[in-house]
Amino acid sequence: QVQLVQSGAEVKKPGASVKVSCKVSGYTLTELSMHWVRQAPGKGLEWMGGFDPEDGETIYAQKFQGRVTMTEDTSTDTAYMELSSLRSEDTAVYYCATGMLRFLEWLSPHYGMDVWGQGTTVTVSS
Amino acid sequence: QSALTQPASVSGSPGQSITISCTGTSSDVGSYNLVSWYQQHPGKAPKLMIYEGSKRPSGVSNRFSGSKSGNTASLTISGLQAEDEADYYCCSYAGSLVFGGGTKLTVL
Numbered sequence: 001q002v003q004l005v006q007s008g009a010e011v012k013k014p015g016a017s018v019k020v021s022c023k024v025s026g027y028t029l030t031e032l033s034m035h036w037v038r039q040a041p042g043k044g045l046e047w048m049g050g051f052d053p054e055d056g057e058t059i060y061a062q063k064f065q066g067r068v069t070m071t072e073d074t075s076t077d078t079a080y081m082e083l084s085s086l087r088s089e090d091t092a093v094y095y096c097a098t099g100m101l102r103f104l105e106w107l108s109p110h111y112g113m114d115v116w117g118q119g120t121t122v123t124v125s126s
Numbered sequence: 127q128s129a130l131t132q133p134a135s136v137s138g139s140p141g142q143s144i145t146i147s148c149t150g151t152s153s154d155v156g157s158y159n160l161v162s163w164y165q166q167h168p169g170k171a172p173k174l175m176i177y178e179g180s181k182r183p184s185g186v187s188n189r190f191s192g193s194k195s196g197n198t199a200s201l202t203i204s205g206l207q208a209e210d211e212a213d214y215y216c217c218s219y220a221g222s223l224v225f226g227g228g229t230k231l232t233v234l
Contacts, residue, residue, distance in 0.1 A: 035223070037172075044129075044228040045164070045172060045215050059222055062127065095171060100183060110219040112162035112177025119171055 002026040004096050004117035011123045017084040020120045022096030024077040027106070033099055034079040035109045036070060038092040039119075046092075048081070053108050086124045093119040130155065130216055130226035137232040143204040146229045148216030149197060156197040160219035163192055163201045167212045175214075176201060208233050 007021040024032060035050025049060035049070055058070050069082045079096055099107040100114030131149040138144040148161065155161055159179045164172035174183050176192035179199065189204045199218070203210055211233040216226040 037225075044213075045166075045217075045225045047217070047223040047225055050223075061222060097172075100174065100177060107177075110160055110223065112174045112183070113164075113172075113217075114174045114177070114183055116171040116173075 002032070002098070002101070002115050004098065004115055006094075006096060006117040006120045009121040009123070011125065012086050014087055014124055014126055016086050016124075017082060018086060018122050019080055019082040020094050020096075020122070022079045022081070022117050024079070029072055029074050029077040029079060032106050033108050034070070034072065035097050035113060036068075036081045037095045037097055037113070039095070040089070040092040043092075048094075050109055052110075083122075086122075088124050091122065091124045093121050095119050127154075127220060127222060127224045130218060130224060132214075132216060132226040132229045134227070135230045135232065137234055138203075138206045139234045140206050140208065142206050143202060144206060144231065146201045146203075146214055146216075146231070148199040148201070148218075148226050150199070150218055150220075150224075151197055154197075154218040154220035154224060155194065155199050158219045159194065161192065161194060161199040162217045163190075163199075164215045164217065165210075165212045166215065172215065203231075206233055 003025045005023045033051040033053045036048040071080045096117040097113035099109045161179045163176040166172045180192040214229045
């Protein structure tokens with residue numbers, strides 16, 4: 001069964017960048033499509049972006065365009081999300097998530113995100 | 127892409143049924159049968175409860191059901207139990223993904 005294990009909590013100053021990792025076990029990263037979702041304290045879920053298997057490209061939410069970069073290292077089955085120019089409003093728990101396994105095939109997260117990492121708390125404070 | 131609209135809170139007594147609505151537009155909920163629903167308990171990661179509008183992942187109780195009419199999707203929970211008390215989020219595909227603002231379910 002697939003597991004997503006994220007890197008530990010981070011504290012950053014405004015203007016800095018943060019890079020969160022998400023290691024896949026049980027399957028290879030190439031079999032999955034990884035997406036990232038964040039949740040500010042006391043707020044709702046916010047989709048940031050992810051890999052679209054239908055066109056083979058990573059798509060980002062308009063809100064984060066130019067500030068977020070999602071990459072993958074298939075040699076270590078690890079996905080990364082880097083957010084730059086951090087501000088206090090970026091303080092949140094960041095989750096990686098992937099789709100669901102149906103009939104031995106992984107569906108895109110567009111259908112639903114069935115497997116989630118444990119979350120990484122990023123605090124932006126001066 | 128604007129967030130989908132959900133009621134801030136709903137409540138019900140044990141054994142009752144409740145429905146949470148999720149209103150979008152003809153560009154998201156109305157155009158695709160790709161609405162998913164998530165349950166989130168405090169301090170926990172979200173859990174997928176419904177995918178593709180009305181399908182339940184393995185292991186999710188059949189007390190949970192999803193439907194759609196026009197630009198509005200709905201999650202119905204029947205036979206409410208204390209452990210159903212949580213936040214619930216809808217999510218729709220629209221070329222990208224967009225979440226609803228979330229609904230807090232209180233079991234009285």
